[in-house]
Amino acid sequence: MAESSAFRWTRRHLLSLEALSAQEINHILDTAVSLKEVSTRSIKKVPALRGRVMVNAFFEDSTRTRISFSLAASRMSADVLDFSEKGSSVSKGETLIDTARNIEAMGIDIIVLRHPAAGSAEVLARTVKCSVVNAGDGAHEHPTQGLLDLYTIRERFGRVEGLTVAIVGDIANSRVARSDLWGLTKLGAKVILVGPTTLLPRSFEALGATVAHDFDAVAGEVDVINMLRVQFERIKSSQFPTVREFTRLFGLTPERFGRCKKDVFVMHPGPMNRGIEIGSEIADGPLSGILTQVSNGLAVRMAVLFLVSQAGME
Amino acid sequence: MSGLLIQGGTVIDPSRNMRQRADVLLRDGVVAAVGMNLAASPGDRVIDAAGKFVTPGLIDLHVHFREPGDEEEETIATGSAAAVAGGFTTVCCMPNTKPALDNEGQIEFVLREAQRVGLARVLPVGAITKNREGRELSEIGSMLSRGAVAMSDDGVGVADASVMRKALQYVRMFDGLIMQHCEEPTLSGGSMHAGVVSTSLGLTGMPPEAEQLMIARDLLLNRTIGCRYHVQHVSTAWSVELIRRAKRDGQNVTAEVSPHHLLLTDEACRGYDTVYKMNPPLRTAGDVRACIEGVKDGTIDLLATDHAPHRAEEKELEFPDAPFGIIGLECALPLYIKALVEPGHIDWMKLIAMMSSEQARVIRLDRGTLKEGAAADVTVIDPELEWTIDAKKFASRSRNCPFNGWKVRGRAVMTIAGGDVKWELNG
Secondary structure, X not given: OHHHHOOOOOOOOEOOOOOOOHHHHHHHHHHHHHHHHHHHOOOOOOOOOOOOEEEEEEOOOOOHHHHHHHHHHHHOOOEEEEEEXXXXXXXXXXXXXXXXXXXXXXXXXXEEEEEOOOOHHHHHHHHOOOEEEEEEEOOOEOHHHHHHHHHHHHHHHXXXXXXXXXXXXXXXXXXXXXXXXXXXXXXXXXXXXXXXXXXOOHHHHHHXXXXXXXXXXXXXOOOEEEEOOOOOHHHHOOOOOOHHHHHHHHOEOHHHHHOOOOOOEEEOOOOOOEOOOEOHHHHOOOOEOHHHHHHHHHXXXXXXXXXXXXXXXX | OOOEEEEEEEEEEHHHOEEEEEEEEEEOOEEEEEEOOOOOOOOOEEEEOOOOEEEEOEEEEEEOOOOOOOOOOOOHHHHHHHHHHOOEEEEEEOOOXXXXXXXXXXXXXXXXXXXXXXXXXXXXXXXXXXXXXXXXXXXXXXXXHOOOOEEOOOOXXXXXXXXXXXXXXXXXXXXXEEEEOOOOOOOOOOOEEOOHHHHHHOOOEEOHHHHHHHHHHHHHHHOOOOOEEEEOOOOOHHHHHHHHHHHHOOOOEEEXXXXXXXXXXXXXXXXXXXXXXXXXOOOOHHHHHHHHHHHHOOOOOEEOOOEOOOOHHHHOOOOOOOOOOEOOOOOHHHHHHHHHHOOOOOOHHHHHHHHOHHHHHHOOOOOOOOOOOOEOOEEEEEEEEEEEOOHHHOOOOOOOOOOOOOEEEEEEEEEEEOOEEEEEOOO
């Protein structure tokens, strides 16, 4: 952490963890450490972003990510606007770029974008002058979720390097899995992706992961298990046959949990399907970091908003 | 009647394996003479072609001119202008217009409009099935008799095996040509090649097997039928191998490739720029090598463009929603020079053959040759001219070209069709 204190952050946008260096990721996490304390004060506010305007531009349903960004911005004294519209450019008859230019014309400093199309944040960042923070673009990345997962793991173990982390479930369609994979491997963790062959193509090996289809075979060797949410619509597209069989093969059931290390750390990006991908007694148990993840999300998003707007000023 | 004397150039005429310094005299719409020291008659225009190649007019059997229906993307007039600006004197336009070219009236409309425009010869390809829906055969016989040059549902393949078998049988009756866009729809449906890059970008992939499956199926169906069958825009290594084996077995099959499948890979999709979104998608470096190998060993017969204009507003959509396709007529020649001639994969004779005489052979057109008496379609090429591709200057109505800004060598400098100069550089 000493090395990152001298580090100067220069990025105006946060679009992916794939693009960041380990040093940049650590700098965000270190900044979040110092900002986490703000939430413990009686007056939970610092003036760092006073006079700045952040808009939540959400083109997909989301509650917790939107609220987390809103709260992070208000803790930093920024003004917050909410813009929600469902669907793609095609259904609206206005392109994302046009919508964003309109938003920007109102004098916005930061656009936080959630959009169903992969790459939308990157394309937007090329077009507008303000900062863009990716809050999830299709199946591509969800970098602040990746950062809060890293933060939570680092807080729990004091390090990320050398840990073995399993990410379990619908990997192919998961932006969380991709951001976690990039962040964890850059910080020196070993990542085992676990899921059915239909939702976990071999091409993930080329991105630096170990690919596994037998959860029981790897359960005993991991320090962290990150369970992804099951998307029921994958049954219709024949990517797995039934929820029951998915739970048997890939759910974190009490029996399977018994095969894990005694101090295994359990995570979930939410919202959970209790009893499907994760048993309630595990989710609510002493080894669960699920609510800590939510709290840490706030600190990480405060850090991200602060850093991109500092870079935007220069 | 006055003529044209093209003087001092090097004639490359693959139809008789000729590459030598010679003059070419065009008169009354035909090639009057090819030889040394030809004399001009009074009134003839004399063109100095010293240092230039004089070739049969280039032919491209795969373009989209969008008329009728999407005239703001391209028209037969603007598409023809783009064709002659790229050195092409004959092009075959695909039937995926709105409405589709699926009846004799539409075929006649294209022919008449192209004649009115009077630049390139535009030969319509009729739809195999009504409205390209893949269910019922269109009036194939009527369209062929009115001048349709081949049949295709391009944009999509004929997915139903039973309909496809009937199409092969029916078109065989007229000794016609089927051009197939090979893509099994139940296996496709993404927005780029399925592989490591699509995995990392989080985009849904189009597996190469979708293309290979339809090629394999059609070759199997056609094995006993023997219809003239042409594979459009080959893009995968196994597609090339399937066609190679079918040819070895003596099957009636030809194939084409597009410039982008020889010069770009799916790596170009990083950054989500929709100018790299096309169908078939950009594949891997291994696929590119296999396609080049297919060109070298004759598995792939033709160099086409798949010129596919789209409005900028449409290409500004998010990557999964943007339409497939790029334009190619005005830069295909230098791109094929860069992909195939400069690295030494093929020589100029083969390049010109694959862009003229071989194209004429596949569509059975009496062109693609500079023999005396042939139609006076001629392209004059400056093989050394270095220039930068600038899509803003294209005659095409659209600008969706991933090669914009590329530095290239070689360019058509004059395009002559029917004995008339239709286009000349800076002219």
